[in-house]
Amino acid sequence: MEPPYIVIIASGSEITAGRSLDTNSGWMANQLFELGWKVKKFITLPDDPDLILSELQTLKELTKSKPVLALMTGGLGPTEDDYTLETVLKLSGKKSYSVEKAKIRLQRIYESRGKQYSDILPTVMRQTHVPEDCKILDNNVGIAVGFVEPIGVDSYLVCMPGVPSEMKEMFTRRLTPELKRIYPRENLVQKTKWLWNIGESLYQKDFVEAHRDELFSGVEWGVTANRGYIKCIFQSTDLAKLEKIISELESQYPKIISDDVFTFVHEELVAKKLTIAVGESCTGGLLGKKLTDSPGSSSYFIGGFLTYSNEMKESLLGVPSDILNQFGAVSRETAEAMVRGISEKTKADYSISITGIAGPDGGTDTKPLGTVWIGIKSPDGSIETHSYIFPGNRESIRENASNTALFLLYQSLKQRKV
Amino acid sequence: MEPPYIVIIASGSEITAGRSLDTNSGWMANQLFELGWKVKKFITLPDDPDLILSELQTLKELTKSKPVLALMTGGLGPTEDDYTLETVLKLSGKKSYSVEKAKIRLQRIYESRGKQYSDILPTVMRQTHVPEDCKILDNNVGIAVGFVEPIGVDSYLVCMPGVPSEMKEMFTRRLTPELKRIYPRENLVQKTKWLWNIGESLYQKDFVEAHRDELFSGVEWGVTANRGYIKCIFQSTDLAKLEKIISELESQYPKIISDDVFTFVHEELVAKKLTIAVGESCTGGLLGKKLTDSPGSSSYFIGGFLTYSNEMKESLLGVPSDILNQFGAVSRETAEAMVRGISEKTKADYSISITGIAGPDGGTDTKPLGTVWIGIKSPDGSIETHSYIFPGNRESIRENASNTALFLLYQSLKQRKV
Numbered sequence: 001m002e003p004p005y006i007v008i009i010a011s012g013s014e015i016t017a018g019r020s021l022d023t024n025s026g027w028m029a030n031q032l033f034e035l036g037w038k039v040k041k042f043i044t045l046p047d048d049p050d051l052i053l054s055e056l057q058t059l060k061e062l063t064k065s066k067p068v069l070a071l072m073t074g075g076l077g078p079t080e081d082d083y084t085l086e087t088v089l090k091l092s093g094k095k096s097y098s099v100e101k102a103k104i105r106l107q108r109i110y111e112s113r114g115k116q117y118s119d120i121l122p123t124v125m126r127q128t129h130v131p132e133d134c135k136i137l138d139n140n141v142g143i144a145v146g147f148v149e150p151i152g153v154d155s156y157l158v159c160m161p162g163v164p165s166e167m168k169e170m171f172t173r174r175l176t177p178e179l180k181r182i183y184p185r186e187n188l189v190q191k192t193k194w195l196w197n198i199g200e201s202l203y204q205k206d207f208v209e210a211h212r213d214e215l216f217s218g219v220e221w222g223v224t225a226n227r228g229y230i231k232c233i234f235q236s237t238d239l240a241k242l243e244k245i246i247s248e249l250e251s252q253y254p255k256i257i258s259d260d261v262f263t264f265v266h267e268e269l270v271a272k273k274l275t276i277a278v279g280e281s282c283t284g285g286l287l288g289k290k291l292t293d294s295p296g297s298s299s300y301f302i303g304g305f306l307t308y309s310n311e312m313k314e315s316l317l318g319v320p321s322d323i324l325n326q327f328g329a330v331s332r333e334t335a336e337a338m339v340r341g342i343s344e345k346t347k348a349d350y351s352i353s354i355t356g357i358a359g360p361d362g363g364t365d366t367k368p369l370g371t372v373w374i375g376i377k378s379p380d381g382s383i384e385t386h387s388y389i390f391p392g393n394r395e396s397i398r399e400n401a402s403n404t405a406l407f408l409l410y411q412s413l414k415q416r417k418v
Numbered sequence: 419m420e421p422p423y424i425v426i427i428a429s430g431s432e433i434t435a436g437r438s439l440d441t442n443s444g445w446m447a448n449q450l451f452e453l454g455w456k457v458k459k460f461i462t463l464p465d466d467p468d469l470i471l472s473e474l475q476t477l478k479e480l481t482k483s484k485p486v487l488a489l490m491t492g493g494l495g496p497t498e499d500d501y502t503l504e505t506v507l508k509l510s511g512k513k514s515y516s517v518e519k520a521k522i523r524l525q526r527i528y529e530s531r532g533k534q535y536s537d538i539l540p541t542v543m544r545q546t547h548v549p550e551d552c553k554i555l556d557n558n559v560g561i562a563v564g565f566v567e568p569i570g571v572d573s574y575l576v577c578m579p580g581v582p583s584e585m586k587e588m589f590t591r592r593l594t595p596e597l598k599r600i601y602p603r604e605n606l607v608q609k610t611k612w613l614w615n616i617g618e619s620l621y622q623k624d625f626v627e628a629h630r631d632e633l634f635s636g637v638e639w640g641v642t643a644n645r646g647y648i649k650c651i652f653q654s655t656d657l658a659k660l661e662k663i664i665s666e667l668e669s670q671y672p673k674i675i676s677d678d679v680f681t682f683v684h685e686e687l688v689a690k691k692l693t694i695a696v697g698e699s700c701t702g703g704l705l706g707k708k709l710t711d712s713p714g715s716s717s718y719f720i721g722g723f724l725t726y727s728n729e730m731k732e733s734l735l736g737v738p739s740d741i742l743n744q745f746g747a748v749s750r751e752t753a754e755a756m757v758r759g760i761s762e763k764t765k766a767d768y769s770i771s772i773t774g775i776a777g778p779d780g781g782t783d784t785k786p787l788g789t790v791w792i793g794i795k796s797p798d799g800s801i802e803t804h805s806y807i808f809p810g811n812r813e814s815i816r817e818n819a820s821n822t823a824l825f826l827l828y829q830s831l832k833q834r835k836v
Binding site for chain 1: 438
C-alpha cells in the first residue's frame with residue numbers, strides 16, 4: 001500500500017488568535033516520524049463549524065486520488081464552541097451514540113466528586129459520543145472519547161481531544177497500534193545521539209556529507225538544534241547500518257557526544273544513591289529547576305544557593321572578597337570557590353557552580369557577553385572548571401549554561417561508570 | 419472594504435517533522451488580533467516547492483470570491499531547501515531582481531567580517547532578490563528581504579523570513595503600516611487584566627455572560643488560560659466602554675485581579691530600589707529563575723536558597739527540626755520559618771518561601787498533591803503565609819506555585835504604593 005498523505009489538523013480559536021500555542025501537531029509529527037511517516041501539512045482552524053467542515057470535505061475529496069490520514073485534535077470538549085463531533089456527523093451523514101464504557105467512567109468520576117449521575121449536563125455527556133461504525137479510542141486520562149472514522153479507500157479521519165495529556169496517552173496507547181495495523185510496514189529502528197556546542201551546519205558538512213555515500217544509503221537522518229546541543233537522529237530498517245553510523249559518530253566526536261543527559265543523570269544519580277547541590281549566579285535557579293523537573297529527584301537533589309550578588313557569594317558560599325576583587329565574579333577562581341562553598345555547606349557528593357554574563361549588559365573585551373564558568377566537584381573530591389562563550393540572548397545563554405552543566409555532570413558520572 | 423480572509427503559512431520541514439515548534443504564526447495572529455483582524459487558518463508546509471505552489475494557487479483562486487491576505491514565513495534563506503522566492507515567481511510569472519539597498523547591506527556585512535564582495539555565494543545573494551513590482555519589506559536584522567506581492571483584487575501574499583527576530587522586526591516596523599494603509603479601519607483599543615486561580619469557564623459564566631447585554635456590545639473579548647491565572651482581553655473602538663468593563667471587573671474580583679505581574683514586579687522593585695531573596699523547596703529554583711528572566715534583575719534579586727531536603731531547610735535556613743517534625747515540611751509553620759531564615763541570612767527587603775507537594779507522589783488525605791504554602795516577608799517586617807491546592811501535574815503545580823508567589827509580591831508592592 002502507498003504510504004498515506006498525512007495531514008494534522010488542530011482546531012481552536014485560542015490558537016488562531018495567537019493566545020495559545022499548538023504543541024500537539026509537532027508532537028504527533030514527531031511520533032509519526034518515529035513510525036516512519038512524514039507529515040505533508042499542518043492546518044489550524046478556529047472553532048468555526050463551517051470552516052472545519054469545508055476543510056474535511058476537501059480532504060475527503062482528496063481520498064479519491066490517494067490514501068489520506070487526517071489527525072485532528074480539539075473540539076471534543078463540553079463547551080458551546082466544541083464542534084468536532086457535529087462536523088464529522090455532517091461529513092459522514094451518520095448518527096452518534098454514547099459509548100457505554102465512557103458513560104460508566106464519567107458516572108464514576110461524578111460520584112467520586114459527590115455528584116449524582118443526573119447532575120451530568122447533556123454537553124458533558126456529549127463527550128462520550130462517537131459516530132456509528134467507527135473505531136473507538138478510549139480516553140484513560142480525561143472524559144472525551146476519541147475515534148477513527150473511515151473517509152475513503154484506505155483513508156481515515158482520527159479525532160482526539162486537544163488536552164495534550166489526554167491526546168498523548170490516546171495516541172501512544174490506542175492510536176499507534178491501530179495505525180500499525182491499518183498501514184503495515186517494516187519495523188523501523190531509531191537511534192539518537194546528542195552533540196554538544198557544535199553547529200547544525202558544521203555537523204551536516206563534516207559528518208553527514210562526508211559519510212553520505214559510505215554510511216547513509218537506506219538511512220533517514222534528522223537533526224534538531226537545542227540550547228547547547230544538537231540532537232542527531234538516524235532511522236532505518238537495518239539495525240547494523242545504524243550501529244555503524246553511531247560508532248563512526250562516537251569516534252569522530254568523542255568529547256562532545258552524549259545520550260539524553262536529562263534521563264541519564266536522573267537514572268544514574270538514583271541508581272548510585274549520589275546526592276547533588278548547586279550554586280547559581282547568572283542562571284538564577286534554572287539549573288536547580290532542571291534537576292528537579294523529574295519526579296523522584298528528591299532522592300538526589302538536596303538543595304543549593306542562588307548567589308546572584310557578590311555579597312551573597314561571600315556570605316552564603318564563603319567566596320573570598322579577594323578573589324571577587326582580583327578575578328571578578330565571572331572567573332575560574334570564583335567558580336572554584338563557589339564549588340568549595342557548596343560542598344562544605346551541603347556535603348553533597350556532587351557540587352556544581354555556574355557564574356557568567358547573561359546580559360544583555362555586562363560584557364567586556366576580555367569577558368564578552370555569554371562568558372560562563374562552570375565548576376564541578378566530584379565525589380572523589382576533584383574539582384574541574386570549564387569556560388564557555390555561549391551565543392544568543394539572555395534566555396539562550398542561561399539555557400546553554402544550565403544544559404552544559406548537566407552535560408559536565410553526565411561526563412563525570414559516565415567516567416565513574418567506566 | 420470587506421475585511422480580508424487571512425491565512426498564515428509557515429514553511430519548514432523541521433516544523434512538519436515535529437523537530438521545531440512554529441511560534442511565528444501565533445505571534446502574527448496575536449499582532450493581527452490587536453489590529454482588529456481574525457485569522458481564518460494556519461497552514462504549515464514542508465520545504466517542498468510543489469506543495470507550496472499548490473497551496474498558493476488555491477489561495478490565488480480564492481481571491482476571485484473575496485479579498486485574501488496570506489502571510490508566509492520561511493524559505494527565504496540561503497540554503498538549498500529555501501523555495502519561497504522561486505515558488506512566488508512561478509505563481510506570478512514574474513522575474514526577480516536584486517534590491518540595491520539590500521545588496522549594499524550584505525556587502526557591508528561581508529566587509530565587516532573581513533571578506534570580499536566577490537566571496538558572496540549566489541545562494542546568499544539570492545536573499546536580496548524580490549519579484550518585480552512588489553512592495554519591498556526591508557530587513558534590518560538579517561539579510562533576506564521580505565515583500566508584499568499582489569495576488570488578486572485587494573489580495574496580497576506577504577513573504578517574510580522565518581527567523582523570529584527578523585520576522586518580528588519586519589512585521590512591526592514595515593508590514594503593519596502597510597497593512598493599515600491597504601485595509602484602513604477605525605483605531606482599536608485593547609485592555610488586558612489578569613485574574614488569579616479562577617477557571618476560564620467560571621469567569622465566562624460569572625462575568626462575560628452575566629454582563630453581556632449591559633457591557634459587551636461593540637466589544638470583542640478573549641481569554642487565555644495560564645499557569646495560575648487567566649488573561650482577560652477586551653477590544654473596542656470605544657475606550658469608554660473598555661474602561662467601564664475594567665471597572666466592573668475590578669469591583670467583581672477585587673482580590674484576584676492584577677496587571678501583568680512580571681512587568682509590574684520588575685519595574686516596581688527597580689523604581690523603589692527594593693531587594694528580594696527567595697527560599698524554594700518544591701519549585702527547586704523556578705521562582706529564582708523567573709525573578710532573573712529580565713535584564714536588570716540584578717538591581718533587586720540578591721539570591722536565595724534551594725532547600726529541597728529537610729536537612730537543608732534546617733542547616734541553610736535554620737528551620738527548627740521541631741517544626742519540621744511536628745507540622746511537616748509542607749506547612750504554614752515551615753513556610754514562615756523559611757521566610758525568617760531567608761530574611762536573616764540575606765537582609766533582603768522582601769523574602770519569599772515556597773514549600774509544597776509537586777508530586778506525583780507525596781500527597782496525603784490532609785495534604786493532597788498540589789498543596790503549597792507560600793510565605794512572604796515585607797519590608798515592614800510583617801509576614802504573611804498563604805496556602806493553595808494547585809491542579810495538574812508536577813510541572814503545572816510548580817508553575818502555578820512560582821507564578822502565584824509573584825502575584826503575592828505584586829499585591830504587597832501594590833499596597834505599599836497606595
